[in-house]
Amino acid sequence: MDVPLLALTNQPSRLPGRSPQEAVIENMRLLIQLRWIAVAGQLVAILVAHLLLDVTLPLAAMLSVAGLLALGNLLFTFTLRERWVVPGELFLALLLDMAALTAQLYLSGGVRNPFVSLYLLQIVLGAVLLPAGRAWLLVGVSIAAFIFLALRHLPLNLPPLGKDDIDLFLIGEEIAFVMVAILLVLFTTRISRNLRARDAYVAELRQRAAEEDSIVRMGLFASGAAHELGTPLSSLSVLVGDWQRMADYGSDPHFREELADARRAVERCREIVSDILDTSGLPRGEAMASLAAEQLLEGLVADWTALHEEVPLDASFGAVRGARIPGEPALRQALWSLLENAGEASPSGIVMRAEATGDQLVVHILDDGPGFAPEQIAALGQALRSAKGAGHGLGLFLASSVARRLGGSLDAGNRPEGGASVRFALPLVGSERSA
Structure with a gap:
């Protein structure tokens, strides 16, 4: 009879949120968008001031600065597309923006x-995106x-104001205030969302x-216990065998039957110990062969029927014929x-x-018990969370870990x-099911 095993696998699964590198890439994308807005805004401001408001400006120099800023933005766009974003690139990008603004x-x-x-x-x-040291350095550069x-x-040579002329300086201040307010809210909210996604990923x-550590400690404990057992x-097996051969004990049919049961129980324990040790020897991340889902489920039903005759199991899984799943030993243990x-x-009975x-492959396991408390559902899959007392939450923890690791x-x-x-x-992982 196959025995449920405990093994570890290194198959990756997608984490929620964004990795730190993904967050940096997304923030760089936002800065590139902001820089295109800056280039367009500079061009509009220069042309409007020169052509419509008759403000004398060094057009060639100012247009050159805007062109260089656009060229730098194209370079950042290329590195972003090739995912060549390196540490410190956000700081360099903000320095470029500050240099262009200073020149204008x-x-x-x-x-x-x-x-x-x-x-x-x-x-x-800079305060939102950069580490504290670089943020303060950016403040120093701006000062x-x-x-x-x-x-x-x-000098900025504005046309002389008449009695009824509009104060261009005041209008410029108002436009600048509105621009800063809108851009700050627009981009800092999006950047903050990226940073929250990164923090969720890291958490x-x-x-x-922490769960890996718990599983490793459980595996080490199981392996050590198997060695000690x-x-x-072996001594019990020899002792029971000796009793079976003794005439005083062997002549009693009732006692002989009990000894046979004891011998089978000892042999099963030895099989479990052997399987634990064999499983502990599997290299982590080793590619697992696929397994027929029906074979796994039928084995579980057979073992349950043999070991838990007092708890009926109503099983139905005809719709899995031909489906194949990862041949991971821990999968059997989880179910x-x-x-x-x-x-x-x-x-009184359970349903699978x-x-x-x-x-x-979707497996539903139903029971008629008291159900889960709300806090149990909220903490599903966390180590040692159970209604059965401290240290008894390993079942759901193991099952959740195995399911997540297998995707x-x-x-x-x-x-x-x-x-x-x-x-x-x-x-x-494959299917032999016919259409």
């Missing part, structure tokens, strides 16, 4: 230019640029690492643990239904008519 302000009045407030946009973006512009700049990664089990949990909660839908999922809930329902899903 130098050519158009320095700190007297109403658009000098755009420095605040760069500082806020130095501001002081430089206060001391050195080309989930830490949770997975080997000798006493066995779910059956054990259901059997403990519902001694399985079907292959699309590219997934599947584990969901639990309560049935409207009473009892618990667990849904175990994992991807198929």
Whole structure:
């Protein structure tokens, strides 16, 4: 008889959120969008001031700065498309923006230019995107640029104001304020969303690492216990065999039957110990052969019937014929643990239904027990969370870990008519099913 095993696999599964590298790439994409807005805004402002408002400007120099900024943005776009974003590139991008802004302000009045407030946009973006050290460095650069512009700049020659003329400087300040306010809200909210996605990814990664540690410790404990149990089990096997051969014990049919049961129990324990040791020797990440889903489920039903005659199992899985699943030993252990949990909660009987839908095998395990408490469902799959007391939450934890590692999922809930329902899903690796 096959025995449920515990093994580890290194198959990756998709984590929620964004990885730190993905977050950097997305933030760089937002900066590129903002820079195109800046290039377009500079061109519009220069042309409107020169052509419509009759403001004297060094057109060639200012258009050259806008062109260089656009060229730099094309370079950042290329590196982003090739995913060549390197550490510190966000800082370099913000420095480029600040340098272009400083050059344009130098050519158009320095700190007297109403658009000098755009420095605040760069500082806020740096505070959100950069580590503290680089953010403060960006602040220092902006302060130095501001002081430089206060001391050195080309004058901004505005046309003389008549009695009824519009104050161009005041209009410029109002436009600059509106631009900074809108761009700050628009881009910082999107950047903050990216950073929250990154934090969610890192938090989930830490949770997975903690679960990995728990699984490794369980595996080490199981392996050590198996080694220690080997000798006493061998002694028991020899002792029971000696008793069976003794005339005093062998002549009693009732006692002879009990000795035979004891011998079978000892041999089964030795098989379990041997299987645990064999499984512990599997290299992590080793490619597993596929297994017929029907074979696994039939084996589970046969073992359950042999070991738990007092708890009826109503099983139905005709819809999985031909479907194949990963031949991962821990998969059997995971499903066995779910059956054990259901059997403990519902001694009157449990139900197992399985079907292959699309590219997934879905197994439903139902019982008529008290069901799950809300906090159990909220903490589903976390180590040592159980209604059975401390240290008894390993079944759901193991099943959830195995499902996630194989690219599947584990969901639990309560049935409207009473009892618990667990849904175990994992991807198929092949199929022999005919159309």
